[in-house]
Each structure stands twice: as C-alpha cells, then as structure tokens.
Amino acid sequence: MVTYSVLLEQFKTLLKTNQLKFTKQRELILKFLYENEGHFTPEEIYMMLKQTYPDINLGIATVYRTLTLLEDSGIASSISFGTQGKKYELGLKKHHDHLICSRCGTIIEFFDETIEQRQEEIAKAFDFKMQDHTMKIIGLCQACQQHT
Amino acid sequence: MVTYSVLLEQFKTLLKTNQLKFTKQRELILKFLYENEGHFTPEEIYMMLKQTYPDINLGIATVYRTLTLLEDSGIASSISFGTQGKKYELGLKKHHDHLICSRCGTIIEFFDETIEQRQEEIAKAFDFKMQDHTMKIIGLCQACQQHT
C-alpha cells in the first residue's frame, strides 16, 4: 500500500498537470479517504470532516466536486446504490468487486481472477471495448442470517 | 417464452394473493413491458403509454408504484444507472447480465455460466446468503468505437 505522502505527491502532480489548484479542502478529502478504510457517502465524508475539523471551511458541493475529480482521475472509486446515492473509497487498491448485505449494509470486497478473465472474454466476444465493469452480490451476511 | 395471457393470469393471481386490485393502469404497464423488448425508464414508459392511449388516466407516480410492485414480485427487473435512474424490463427471462455502451447507451444482454458459478462459490466462501447479483460491463460498442 502507498504511504500518504506518496499519494499526496501523486495528487499534487495530477492537479498541476491539469492546471488545477491544491486546496486545503481537496487535501482533507483525500486524507479522509486515506485514513478511513471503508466506503462513504459524500454526506458522510462531509459530516465527518466537519466534526473532525470544526473550523474548516467546507461545503457539501466541494465534497461532491472533489469526489468526482478523484474518481475521474482514478484515485478514488465508487459503488452506486441507485437512488440512494454512491459510496466512495480510495481506488488505489487492486480492482475488486463487492458483496453487500441487504440487511445491515456491510460491504465486503473480493477479487476473483476467473470472473475477471471471463469478463474480458465476454467483452471481446461482443466486440465491446471494455472501459469498466462492476459486480455486486447482494445477500445476507453471516451475522444477519441469524437475525432472520 | 410465456404468452401474454399466461403472464396476465400470473399477475392477477399475484394481486389476488396480496389483496391488491387489478387495475387498467397496472395492466397497461405490464402489457407495455411484455410488448416492448428492451429496457425503459419509468418516464419513458409513462410517455409512451400516454402517447399510445391518449385517453388513459395515468400518473407518473402510478408508473413508479407499479414498477416497484412488479420488481418486488419478480415479474420485472431493473438496472440502475446511478443518478440517472433505473431502467426496467420484463424479468421472466433467464437471469442475465448487461454490457452497456457508455457512448450511445445501447444495452446488450449476456449470460455466462462460468461467472454464475463463481458467484455462487464466492458467496459461499464469505458465508453470504446470496439474494441477487448484478454485473455490468461498461464500454464502447462496436459502432461507437468507430466514431472515436
């Protein structure tokens, strides 16, 4: 895993390359994702940053804008929950898919080489130039199976 | 493939079982999905029904309510496009996944036994009781690759 300072440099380079500016808000959002394992909604990130840094100047719009920027540049990635919005995580890890518990919302990550390969083959078979793929398995996690 | 009258009976039975009523609006939405191959947004279904049956009494809320009902009962299924809403199709077909063109929006369906099996195995490995799964491959379809 990358250290924070390396990640930060990478981010600064990215900004410079695109003539974008390095701001406190952008850094805090990046730092938040780095320091917190897991998947967060823009709202959650906003609230937690406000709580951690009560004096910070930060608007929800900036969180959305920054997350979009991070995702577009491949630093973060998101899972979509339809109308219920998206959750973001640092996207530096190796590509992976998700198991999502429909009762408690727990998200488990996994990676399966067989599936990845088949996806490539399928795209090729349909003459599709694959840009991305997502897979979600919805179900009940071990803990929640007991409660039902 | 099921004939419409069989499907209709199935739907009526479902309604009866749940003490729900069989209405013209519900029937037209079901019929629309049956007669139209493809994936439609609630808005599209609403507009097209209004156009086909100008005298119909139908509100967009009813389309949403009915689609939710159809999906919950397994008669229809949906693909989510994040903020851009959902698209619905009759869910009677064998389970399948989707290739989606990021340029023109074309949706291609596919089914792959290998992937299905691996999904089962993965769920089992994580002690997950699988309820559903979705897989989307995003990319450029053959036609759109030429335009780029």
Next chain:
DNA sequence: CTGACTGCAAAATCTTTGCAAAGAC
C-alpha cells in the same frame, strides 16, 4: 359498501450549478 388505487402536487433525496467572494500560484 369498503378498502385499495389513482392523479395531482407537494415533498423528499441526492446532486449540480450560478455567482460573488476568497484563495492558490
């Protein structure tokens, strides 16, 4: 008849945008 269903418009969610002030370089 009775309870479910409907359309409408208002409300709710999540996200984006316009704009003037603030900040990075």
Next chain:
DNA sequence: GTCTTTGCAAAGATTTTGCAGTCAG
C-alpha cells in the same frame, strides 16, 4: 494580478408521499 476554487443557496433530476376522490371486488 489572474484564474481557479469555494460556500451558499437555488435549481435540477428522479422518486416518494399525502390526500381526497375514484374504482375494483
């Protein structure tokens, strides 16, 4: 200084809800 970024509040987009009238059984 210049040009991007920010926060705010307003606007958008999609979906849901409250309610009084309507309809199925």
